[in-house]
Amino acid sequence: MIDKTIDSFSEAVNDIRDGDTVMIGGFGSSGIPLELIEALRLHGARELVIVSNNAGVAEEGIASLLRDRLVRKIVCSFPRSAGSIWFERLWERGELELELLPQGTLSERIRAAGAGIGGFFTPTGYGTRLAEGKETRVIDGRGYVLEAPLPADFALLKADRADQWGNLVYDTAGRNFNPIMATAARTTVVEVGQIVPVGDLNPECVVTPGIFVNRVIARKENRHAAA
Amino acid sequence: MQRLEPEQIAQRVAADIPDGAYVNLGIGLPTMVANYVPDDREVIYHSENGILGVGPAPEPGTENPELINAGKQYVTLLPGGCYFDNAESFAMMRGGHLDIAVLGAFQVSARGDLANWATNNDKYPPAVGGAMDLAVGAKQVFVLMRHTTKDDQPKILEQCDYPLTGQAVVKRIYTDLAVIDVTDDGLRVRELYAGNSLEDVQALTGVRLLPPA
Numbered sequence: 178m179i180d181k182t183i184d185s186f187s188e189a190v191n192d193i194r195d196g197d198t199v200m201i202g203g204f205g206s207s208g209i210p211l212e213l214i215e216a217l218r219l220h221g222a223r224e225l226v227i228v229s230n231n232a233g234v235a236e237e238g239i240a241s242l243l244r245d246r247l248v249r250k251i252v253c254s255f256p257r258s259a260g261s262i263w264f265e266r267l268w269e270r271g272e273l274e275l276e277l278l279p280q281g282t283l284s285e286r287i288r289a290a291g292a293g294i295g296g297f298f299t300p301t302g303y304g305t306r307l308a309e310g311k312e313t314r315v316i317d318g319r320g321y322v323l324e325a326p327l328p329a330d331f332a333l334l335k336a337d338r339a340d341q342w343g344n345l346v347y348d349t350a351g352r353n354f355n356p357i358m359a360t361a362a363r364t365t366v367v368e369v370g371q372i373v374p375v376g377d378l379n380p381e382c383v384v385t386p387g388i389f390v391n392r393v394i395a396r397k398e399n400r401h402a403a404a
Numbered sequence: 405m406q407r408l409e410p411e412q413i414a415q416r417v418a419a420d421i422p423d424g425a426y427v428n429l430g431i432g433l434p435t436m437v438a439n440y441v442p443d444d445r446e447v448i449y450h451s452e453n454g455i456l457g458v459g460p461a462p463e464p465g466t467e468n469p470e471l472i473n474a475g476k477q478y479v480t481l482l483p484g485g486c487y488f489d490n491a492e493s494f495a496m497m498r499g500g501h502l503d504i505a506v507l508g509a510f511q512v513s514a515r516g517d518l519a520n521w522a523t524n525n526d527k528y529p530p531a532v533g534g535a536m537d538l539a540v541g542a543k544q545v546f547v548l549m550r551h552t553t554k555d556d557q558p559k560i561l562e563q564c565d566y567p568l569t570g571q572a573v574v575k576r577i578y579t580d581l582a583v584i585d586v587t588d589d590g591l592r593v594r595e596l597y598a599g600n601s602l603e604d605v606q607a608l609t610g611v612r613l614l615p616p617a
Contacts, residue, residue, distance in 0.1 A: 204453040204490070205476035206469060230490075257531040258476070268529045277530050280452065281494030281537035288491040300540045301498060304571040306522070307532065320571075349487055351470035353453050356489040384489075 180341040181387070182372055183394045186216035189366050190333070193217060196249075197330040198226040200287070200358040201239060205231060205258070208351035210335040210368040212396055214238050217333065218245055228252040228287070228329055230280065230354055234260035243267055250274035252327065254283045279307060284357055286327035291360025291389070296325050332362035336385070339369045340376070343390030344383045352384065359389040366392040406599035408580040410550075415440040417506055417548050417578050421447055425503040426496075428452065428538055431475040434506040434548050448485075450502055452534040454493045457485020474534065497534065498541040505542035507535065509549045509574075511564040514611040516574035516586035518547065519566035532569075539570030551579035551608055558610035560584070560591065581605045590614055 183189045190213060193199060199217070203209030218241050225248050232253055233240030242248050243263040251273060256264045267273035278286070279301045289297055298321035302308045312323040334355040337348040345367060347355065359365045372395050408416065410433050418440035421427060428450045429435045438460075441447050449458040451473040458473055459480035467478040481487075496502060511519040518539050521532045539545055552558055560577065576594070577584040582605050583595040592614040593602060606613050 205472055207453065207472045208470060255531045255533040257529045265529055269527070275529070277532060279532055279536040280490070280534040281498050281541075284490040284494050299498065301537045303540070304568060305536065306567045307536065347487070349468055349471040349481065350451070350453050350455055350473075352487050352489055354490045357491045 181343045181390060181393050182341055183392045186212055186394060186397075187220065189213065189392055189394050190216045190220050190331075192364070193220060193222045193331050195222050196224045196226075197222060198228060198328070200329040200332040200354075200362055201227060201229040202332070202334040202353065202355035202358050203229060203231065203238070204350070204353035208335050208347070208353045208355055209238050210333045211238055213333040213366060213368045213394075214242065218242055218247065221247065223247050224249045226250045226252065228327065228358075230254050230283065231258060232256035232261050232264035234258060235262070240264065243273065246272075248273065250276065252276040252278065252283070254278050254280035277307065282324055283327070284354060286324055287354070287357045287361045290326035290328035291357060294326060296323055298323055327361065329358070329362040330364065332358040332365045334358055334365065334367045336367050336369045338371045338373055338378065339367060339390070339393040340373050340378050340387070341393075342375050343367070343387030343393055344378050345369070345385035345387075345390060346378060346382060347384055356385045359385045364391050365389055366394070368394055368396060370396060405581070405604045406597045408597060410580075411436060413548055413578050413580055416583065417546060418442075420546070421445065421504060423447070426450060426456070426501065428497065428502050428505045428542065430505070430507040430535070430538070432508055434508055435473075435475060437506050437548070450493070450496060451479070452490075452493055452497065452538075454488050454490055455479070455481065455485065456488075457482040459485070494534070494537050497537045500541055500543060502538075502542045504544050504546060505538040506546045506548055507538060509547045509559065510566050511559050511561055512547055512549075512574050512577055513564045514562050514591055516572045517564050518545065518569045518574050519564040520569050522567045524566060535569050539573040544575045545573050547574050547577045549577070549579055551581040551605070556608065558608055561610040581608065584613065587614075592617060
């Protein structure tokens with residue numbers, strides 16, 4: 178009998194090791210697994226490579242991992258935003274490596290890793306600073322940049338609901354990077370509002386099939402509410 | 405000389421958004437274009453984080469913290485709208501499925517090169533987001549910007565000296581002075597706002613402008 182439910186947030190992340198690559202879902206303030214990130218911060222693995230669209234604001238989420246010096250490198254499309262103080266501080270001091278990618282290149286590299294694709298040519302970034310050092314090719318008169326797949330050791334994600342098999346549905350735009358990151362990590366851990374019995378999710382509406390998911394955990398406030 | 409207010413430029417762009425168009429509006433001023441599209445046109449707005457059919461801001465107290473646009477503002481979904489993941493969203497952008505992208509710019513070159521993601525100040529940390537994907541992918545890229553910098557230096561130049569977002573991607577430039585088309589012959593003035601002469605606009609432009617056809 179398959180049950181991917183985990184009860185403890187610390188247990189959900191306790192095999193993340195120093196130097197691991199960790200994808201973190203979210204776009205701006207939406208679809209971020211804040212409780213899993215807090216568990217990772219308390220777990221204390223260091224020298225992490227974080228793959229995420231943004232780099233966190235104020236003291237929250239990814240910003241708290243930066244503040245506690247747990248991150249060696251961030252792979253990101255839009256690290257700077259209003260309130261991204263920890264990213265800016267560490268970047269200015271040269272204490273954080275940044276791999277800046279166009280957003281569609283970031284998501285397609287993640288998708289490629291999850292789909293078993295060995296790389297792809299994208300027109301995005303051709304002739305710009307972000308293509309420097311990358312192989313290019315002209316196909317049918319148009320310039321393209323070769324991009325490699327981007328896999329991870331772990332993905333920490335947020336969905337609205339899961340069942341025990343790890344099938345996922347999302348809340349509106351909270352979907353963003355979460356479904357593709359689920360496919361690209363060796364171990365995918367998902368924080369949800371509610372875990373429902375197998376069979377309760379409408380199969381026509383499942384967004385992430387459970388084959389891509391290893392662990393699901395319900396947020397604490399919801400478990401208290403249910404108790 | 406007549407300089408339009410930013411809202412008036414947004415209004416001018418809105419007049420050119422046709423019924424039935426799929427449109428992505430960039431962060432900041434371009435987002436305001438939606439406020440001025442006439443009610444009798446049905447336009448479907450795309451947001452890069454994964455929304456088609458973006459609606460207006462929610463009533464206070466009804467915000468869903470997960471439902472934001474690319475500018476991280478709370479939005480709503482119109483009937484018929486839908487959500488999708490980021491890779492599918494960028495397939496729409498990169499794959500040529502959007503009719504129009506309206507973007508801000510630091511600089512535009514004579515051949516339609518766009519510079520809107522970074523300056524030459526390397527002390528300032530970079531961010532790019534979806535700008536490069538929109539630039540190469542939308543069927544038409546409209547730029548909405550002031551014609552000059554704050555100290556009246558031209559932003560329309562022979563060559564951009566800021567890092568490029570994309571090469572030869574801009575189709576039309578809407579500024580506070582004029583509307584300019586990027587054509588195979590060069591930059592051709594499409595419309596001079598009332599009170600502006602070609603000579604006035606030329607004096608604030610870094611490249612030779614062709615007169616209206």
